[in-house]
Amino acid sequence: DAGVTQSPTHLIKTRGQQVTLRCSPKSGHDTVSWYQQALGQGPQFIFQYYEEEERQRGNFPDRFSGHQFPNYSSELNVNALLLGDSALYLCASSSGLFYEQYFGPGTRLTVT
Amino acid sequence: QQPVQSPQAVILREGEDAVINCSSSKALYSVHWYRQKHGEAPVFLMILLKGGEQKGHDKISASFNEKKQQSSLYLTASQLSYSGTYFCGTASYNQGGKLIFGQGTELSVKP
Structure with missing residues (x-):
């Protein structure tokens, strides 16, 4: 049973550039949520x-x-990258809006 | 509003028990618990829904006090593999799956 997959694993971009991150949900799931996690903090909800x-x-x-x-x-697309956008971007999938979410391994984005 | 977790950190000896608490000021529909090890993604542990439904791992137990908007995660007979940061995520009514995570509780289990 394939879990949540994300690509790429790591990414380095320059300030002002644009980035696209990709996520494939766990088999059987139809809902995808995106989170941003800064070092030492809990994930922050971006959208679902x-x-x-x-x-x-x-x-x-x-x-x-x-x-x-x-x-x-x-x-997930991010335009006009700022240094503060550097973080781990997590994708989570679930079966419907209200139920348990399973996270992918994340994409580590570094903006220089 | 971000839920508040307590304690912020706890150190255990293998075999000891621990309780991690999560408190919200908003009326909640569900509480989700995750464990995250350094450099890895959060791993789902438990979901507790208003009305009493819950689902999670066999060796993990939790409670949800709907009147107080509080949840507790109970870790019994801790193992070295329990080490990590524990997060609670809360979802309010009409917010779908928008999870708001607490600041985390760092758990360290020593041999």
Whole structure:
């Protein structure tokens, strides 16, 4: 049973650039949530996708956008990168909006 | 609002028990518990839903006081593998799966 997968594992970008992160949910799951985790802190909710629509959004600027595809996989896009965007980006999938979420291994983004 | 976890850190000897608490000021629909080891992703431990439904690992137990908006995670007969940072994530009504995580509790189990 394949778990949640994310790509790439690590990424280094320059301030001002744009980045796209990808996530494939666990088999049987239809909902994808994205989180940002800074070192030493808990994950911070960015947004959640279900039925290809953004259902919930956290306190993140419009530079953060996403998409969900018909096969339930998802992308997170960040434009105009800032140094403060450096973090571990986690994708989590669930079966529906309200139930337990399983996290992928994350993408470590470094902005220089 | 971010839930508050206590204690912030705890050190145990193998075989000892521990309780980690999570408290919210908002009316909650569910509480989720995760363990994260350094450099790894959070691992799902337990979900507790309003109304009493819960699901999780056999060796982990937890409670959810719906009146007080508090949850506790009980770790019994701790093993070295229990070491890590424990996070509670809370979801409010009408917020779907928007989990707000606490600041974490660092648990260290020594031989």
